[in-house]
Amino acid sequence: MPISSETLKRYALCILGLFFSAQGVAITKLGALGVSPISSVANVMSLRLPALSLGNWLIIWNCVLILGQILILRRKFQPIQLLQIPLSFLFGYFTDFGLWAFSWACPELYPLRLVNICCGTIMLGFGISFCVIANAVMNSGEAFVKAVSDTTHKDFGTLKICFDVSCVGIALVLSLLFFDFTIQGTREGTLIAALCTGMVIKFFTPRLRQPLERFIGCHRAQKEEISA
Known part of the structure; x- marks a missing residue:
């Protein structure tokens, strides 16, 4: 089956x-005051074992988070979620590129x-807004939390907070x-990123949604154009 232009x-x-x-x-890493909660474990490891870059870690x-999803969901794990793996590699490579590009x-x-x-x-919040609107594949952190939420039937938002705190704790x-x-x-x-990233996402997402959905050509944007 051919992949649609929208996809x-x-x-x-x-x-x-x-x-x-x-x-x-x-950019946050170069400020040397900590990074976002989900990246904090990798940041500490990159300081301890610098032979591998932050992007590699x-x-x-x-x-590791993807493996955690597989172990939690088992047969319920959807193969499409394996796309998180190449996306994780891209994110790591993009991070190392950013460390080089903004080294000044x-x-x-x-x-x-x-x-x-x-x-x-x-x-960071600006980029996450793009991913939210794209609605393609969840990042590994949020997908891990969703796996726990679906399995335990606990509130996603509460578990996301627990996950972020756990990352910082580790x-x-x-x-x-x-x-x-x-x-x-x-x-x-790390605390600033934890407290403010959500607010940045809430600021950008509604402002970017209409033009980006029009670019995607999704049904919602088409309906809005018809009703207009």
């Missing part, structure tokens, strides 16, 4: 969203490092173990 555009939009999100992670972490944006002054965190968080434990009981790679920037 191709959805995945193209998803990949573009991954690119923007990865640049956000890279993000690929590994995302694949590595400030020493604390206020400028906070600017990095804010800009990175905005870029990162803190790893940091204490690897760096002589000091905290590395998880700081106030």
Whole structure:
């Protein structure tokens, strides 16, 4: 069965969203005040074992989350969700590209490092908005939470908060173990990203939805044009 133009555009939009999100992670990383909760484990590992880049560790972490979905869902795991694997690789490569492209944006002054965190968080939320509107394949983190939610019949939003907190907790434990009981790679920037990314997504998504859905050519946009 041939793939429709709408489906191709959805995945193209998803990949573009991954690119923007990865640049956000890279910019935040260069601020050296921590990264988003879901990236915090990979960030600590990249500090402990720098032979692998942050992008490489993000690929590994995302694949661990995909494996977790398979173990939780078992026969209910849909093969289409395996597309998370190549998308995870893309996200890792995009992140390393961002670290190279924005390597000049590595400030020493604390206020400028906070600017990095804010800009990175905005870029991250902007990219996630693209993925939300594309509605193609969920990222591994949210898909993992959904797997737990579907299996335990618990609220997705509550579990997402628990998941983010757990990621930060794991990162803190790893940091204490690897760096002589000091905290590395998880700081106030992680808290800022955790608190503000959702607000950025809520800001961009309604403003981007109509033009992006018109680009996709989905039925909703067509209905809106007809009713207009």
